[in-house]
Amino acid sequence: MTFTTDAHGKIEDAQAQIARLREQVEALMKDRITPAVAEFAGRAEDAVHSASGVVRDQAQAMSGRVKEQPLVAIVIAAAVGWVFGRMMR
Numbered sequence: 013m014t015f016t017t018d019a020h021g022k023i024e025d026a027q028a029q030i031a032r033l034r035e036q037v038e039a040l041m042k043d044r045i046t047p048a049v050a051e052f053a054g055r056a057e058d059a060v061h062s063a064s065g066v067v068r069d070q071a072q073a074m075s076g077r078v079k080e081q082p083l084v085a086i087v088i089a090a091a092v093g094w095v096f097g098r099m100m101r
Contacts, residue, residue, distance in 0.1 A: 078085040
C-alpha cells in the first residue's frame with residue numbers, strides 16, 4: 013500500500029512540476045520571445061523594402077546603360093555565357 017501511495021505522490025509532484033514549467037515557458041514566450049520575434053520581423057521587413065528599392069534603382073540604371081550601348085551589352089553577355097559554359101565542362 014505504501015508503494016502505491018508513494019508512487020501516486022511522485023506522479024502528482026511530477027505533474028505539478030510540469031505545470032509550473034509550462035507556466036514559466038508561457039511567461040517567457042509572452043515576455044521575451046514574442047516581442048523579440050516581432051522586432052526581428054519588423055527589421056527584416058524594413059530591410060527587404062530598402063533593399064528592393066536599391067535593387068530597383070540599380071536595375072533601372074543597368075537598363076539605361078544597355079539602351080545607350082546595346083553592342084557592349086551583347087558582347088558582355090556573350091563573354092559571361094562563354095565563361096559559364098567553360099566552367100560547366
